[in-house]
Amino acid sequence: MASHAPFRPETRTPDADRRPGLGTGRTEPVPPSVPVPSLRAVRSVRHLGPQWYASVMGTAVVATAGAALPLPVPGLRTAAGLVWALSLLMLTVLVAARAVHHVRHRDQARAHLLDPATAPFHGCAAMALLSVGGGALSVGRDWIGLRAAVALDAVLFSAGTLLGLVTAVAVPYLMVVHHRIEGASPAWLLPVVPPMVSAAQGPLLLPHLPAGQARETLLLGCYALFGVSLFATLLVLPLVFGRLVTGGPPPSPLTPSLFLVLGPLGQSVTSAGHFADTAGGVLPAAYAHGFTAFAVLYGVPVMGFALLWLALAGALVVRARRRGMGFTLSWWAFTFPVGTCVTGAEALARHTGLAGFRWVAAGLYALLVAAWLVAAVRTAGGLVSGVLLAGPGTAPGALRPGTARTR
Numbered sequence: 001m002a003s004h005a006p007f008r009p010e011t012r013t014p015d016a017d018r019r020p021g022l023g024t025g026r027t028e029p030v031p032p033s034v035p036v037p038s039l040r041a042v043r044s045v046r047h048l049g050p051q052w053y054a055s056v057m058g059t060a061v062v063a064t065a066g067a068a069l070p071l072p073v074p075g076l077r078t079a080a081g082l083v084w085a086l087s088l089l090m091l092t093v094l095v096a097a098r099a100v101h102h103v104r105h106r107d108q109a110r111a112h113l114l115d116p117a118t119a120p121f122h123g124c125a126a127m128a129l130l131s132v133g134g135g136a137l138s139v140g141r142d143w144i145g146l147r148a149a150v151a152l153d154a155v156l157f158s159a160g161t162l163l164g165l166v167t168a169v170a171v172p173y174l175m176v177v178h179h180r181i182e183g184a185s186p187a188w189l190l191p192v193v194p195p196m197v198s199a200a201q202g203p204l205l206l207p208h209l210p211a212g213q214a215r216e217t218l219l220l221g222c223y224a225l226f227g228v229s230l231f232a233t234l235l236v237l238p239l240v241f242g243r244l245v246t247g248g249p250p251p252s253p254l255t256p257s258l259f260l261v262l263g264p265l266g267q268s269v270t271s272a273g274h275f276a277d278t279a280g281g282v283l284p285a286a287y288a289h290g291f292t293a294f295a296v297l298y299g300v301p302v303m304g305f306a307l308l309w310l311a312l313a314g315a316l317v318v319r320a321r322r323r324g325m326g327f328t329l330s331w332w333a334f335t336f337p338v339g340t341c342v343t344g345a346e347a348l349a350r351h352t353g354l355a356g357f358r359w360v361a362a363g364l365y366a367l368l369v370a371a372w373l374v375a376a377v378r379t380a381g382g383l384v385s386g387v388l389l390a391g392p393g394t395a396p397g398a399l400r401p402g403t404a405r406t407r
Contacts, residue, residue: 045101046108047389051329052094053124055379058335060087060131062372065342065365067139070349070358081143084135091132098125116179120187123167126194127336129160134201150208157201161225164194168228183247184239186260192236196229196267198222200343203274206282215282219275226271233264255320256330258313259337265306266340269299273347295351303348306341307360327378329388334371342368 063084066076102109112118133156141149171191175181202222209215240261249255276295279288317325345361348354382388 044389045097046105048097048101049112049118050098050121050124051118052098053128054121054329054332054336055375056087056091056094056128057124057131058332058339058372058375059083059090060128060135061336061339061343062368063087063140064131064135064138065339065346065361065368067135068343068346069361069365070346071362077139077142080139084132084140085143087132087135088140091128094128113174114178116175116181117187119171119174119179120185120190122171123164123190123192123194126160126164126167127197129156129163130194130197130201131336133157133160134204137204150205153201153205154208157198157205160194161198161202164198165228167191168195168232184236184243185254186240186257188236188240189233189260189264192229192232193264193267194229195225196233196264196271199226199229199271200267200274200340203278206278211281219278219282222271223275226268226275229264230268233268237261249316249319252320252323252325253328253330255317255325256333258316259310259333261309261313262306262337263340265302265309266337266342266344269302269306269344270340270347272298273344273351276351277347292351295347299344299348299351303341303344303360306344310338310341327382329379331371331375331378335368335375338364338368338371 060083063080066080066083069076113122133153136144136149136152136156140152144152168191175188199222202218202225206215206218209218244250250257272291272295276292279291282288283291342361342364345357345364349357349361379388
């Protein structure tokens with residue numbers, strides 16, 4: 001996930017169509033006319049934007065979705081534990097690098113906030129914290145012990161939830177007051193999805209809280225966060241679809257961003273399933289039964305729509321690929337959103353007992369792992385070559401300013 005320009009038909013000029021999705025660099029060979037980044041540029045974190053947290057989210061969800069897969073796969077939980085450990089390492093390194101970025105390059109950090117294409121990606125930081133924290137309890141406890149996992153998740157959940165609420169207010173505020181945007185983008189969902197991720201991860205902490213008020217407060221608080229994100233998503237989705245049907249397909253580098261729509265859909269189904277899993281003994285029986293019914297009555301139609309969107313977005317990605325869509329960090333949009341659909345299908349499999357949902361979860365998980373492997377390998381290659389950390393003036397595929405502008 002990276003900077004997003006407003007959608008425009010693909011009849012635009014070549015230069016206008018070269019704005020990337022989740023980053024500015026590609027891992028393709030450097031054209032002769034493009035200068036090779038210097039060693040100093042490669043090591044700089046000046047252009048390390050918030051979109052890099054998408055790689056942490058995408059890695060963590062491979063672990064959590066794999067740990068809950070409702071099919072017996074030998075060695076899967078061990079592999080999921082290793083992937084979670086990798087996501088924790090990635091988060092640690094990235095948080096440190098972003099801290100250096102904010103200290104040494106305050107002008108660039110401010111520019112990221114005021115750039116309407118980059119600002120929405122600040123929501124990725126909260127989701128990265130929440131995803132790794134949730135993974136600590138679901139699979140990381142096998143490696144670090146339950147007590148350490150609870151402590152780690154409590155810290156990351158608290159920080160991620162607070163940060164997510166800040167971005168859910170601050171980024172839309174900047175969009176209204178400072179940004180001038182010509183068209184809707186799926187990236188608009190990124191600042192408002194973190195509360196839904198909190199809603200899905202919070203119930204995992206319930207068994208580790210004192211019975212009574214503490215558990216009930218957390219559960220209903222997560223339900224409130226569910227509402228915050230759900231209604232914000234319902235405001236954005238019609239704008240995104242309307243822009244597609246009136247403006248035509250997005251430019252090829254932006255096409256992977258269509259998968260971002262799956263994030264709030266799959267995560268909301270996952271949240272509803274976790275509410276049902278934990279409400280018994282926390283809330284009065286009538287409310288607990290209501291959450292169980294809600295998990296199915298809400299989850300099934302939303303999962304159906306998610307699969308419909310997956311088919312539409314997938315068809316547009318195939319079209320863009322045939323037209324020469326190359327790799328950018330936007331390819332990480334194929335990971336976390338699909339992973340939320342995996343966990344949503346897993347929740348429906350638990351609460352309906354239907355084998356169909358188990359196979360949906362398995363099929364989506366295979367797609368998730370394949371997408372993660374491709375994105376991870378290509379990102380690693382871009383880091384080694386320095387392309388992905390180079391400034392927009394030196395990176396292959398670097399883009400000129402888009403049509404959205406700031407005041």
